[in-house]
Amino acid sequence: MINNLQINGFKCFDEIAIDLGKITLFSGTNSSGKSSAIQALLVMDNAIKNPTSPLNGAWLDLGKFDETRNFITRPNQFSIKINQEAKTNTFTCLENETKPDFNFNFDLNYLSANRIGPQNTYQKNFDTKTLIGEKGEFLMDLLYKYRNLKIDGERQINQANGNLEYQVNSWLKKLFNVKLELEDLGITNLLSAKYSQNNNKQIRPYHIGTGISYVVGILILGLYLPKGSILVVENPEIHLHPKAQSELANFFCFIANADVQVIIESHSDHIFNGIRKSVFNKTISNNDAKIHFFEMKDDVSVNHLINLSEKGKILDYQEGLFDQFDNDLNVLLGF
Structure with a gap:
């Protein structure tokens, strides 16, 4: 299992560290860094499978170095690092050179x-x-x-x-x-x-x-997927009724607790609350569920780790975290 993802100078990121759990949810506003964080994982996967063209492949179309480095800070290189217990994989990209340093393999499977x-x-x-x-x-x-x-x-x-x-x-x-x-x-x-x-x-x-x-x-x-594999899914809620979205979140937690690491990008409060409900029902431990809220500050992406209690309660609320229903309801009720 990948425990941590570190990104420096890549796309909208200046410097960021993202803790990953058995199940991880990337949430946040549009163009806040969620997809870029997933792309960082795909770059690592592609650099192993396709070392001659790590930025472009079956699941990637990132173009050239200048398109991929942070457009504000414009560093002369960017790096992506993933940690698995005591092992580390690092990928560094310069304009005309890449420097991979891989110490373990991982099985990543991506549904866009x-x-x-x-x-x-x-x-x-x-x-x-x-x-x-x-x-x-x-x-x-x-x-x-x-x-x-x-x-x-x-x-x-x-x-x-x-x-x-x-x-x-x-x-x-x-x-x-x-x-x-x-x-x-x-x-x-x-x-x-x-x-x-x-x-x-x-x-x-x-x-x-x-x-x-x-x-x-x-x-x-x-x-x-075999145990130890990684499943990455973007917008799993597509075309789904809210009840089905919640049940799908339970499925993700169910397989994550059986040693298939799950990483999701979603705008769905039903997926979010479905994970919380799975924590409440002890389908998965609160310590194994990592919720990240991304937002832009000073033109770079930052992330906030949203911790859950053992009952699935939100311990680190951030404004904009799946709160639109409550905001709309307050307007309708005259608050």
Whole structure:
């Protein structure tokens, strides 16, 4: 597990340190540094997998050094450092040179806000260099290939059957009361997906709630990944009803407590409160949940660690931290 991320001179950051837990939430206003913090992690991952072009790859399109260094301080280099217990990985980038110093490997898996949505058919994956594709387009194939994979007991929400397909459907039932079935279309190298409710007629993804297609990939990957892996998800709340958002936050805490590190960027108060509720219900410890609120001050990004009590109470409130509902309600009530 990565315990700490340090960024110097990269994009909107001058100098910042971010503590990471089993589950970490990046929150804050638009253009306050949340995505840049995730990109810093992606740079570290890409520098290992693609050392000749660490700023650009499957999940990155950062351009050149001058576009990537802090635009206010304009340093002659930027650095990113991640810590894992006593081990440290450092990546330093200058205009015409990079200086990697890596002492451990880590398995990072990223689902962007632009991940694939409803499709009539899904591609099979024949590329051994990628597990899920740039936009998660191979996640259905991952489920189909490994549908009978026995997942560890800590990630089994239903003990009746421990295979991956059954566990994914158990979560789909909990969130949406639907069941997913995949069919191999043979020589087309495609898979079809069908959903059903209460064992009724099967329907294509375009004829059921859009949010289901965006969430199913998260469920597949979160349950499939080996222990010790890192799952990064941007805007998991896309197209989801508030109740489903809260349940999805519980899923994240559930797998995080089973040794899959989860890092989320979200604007959803339901994701935030869902994590707090999971702390209250002891799905995860308050010490293992790290909430960060980002904001801009003097043209650079700063972050505030929001600590939670054992009951999920906010101990370090910051103005702007998921408070718009209360602000709007105060106006409506005449306060």
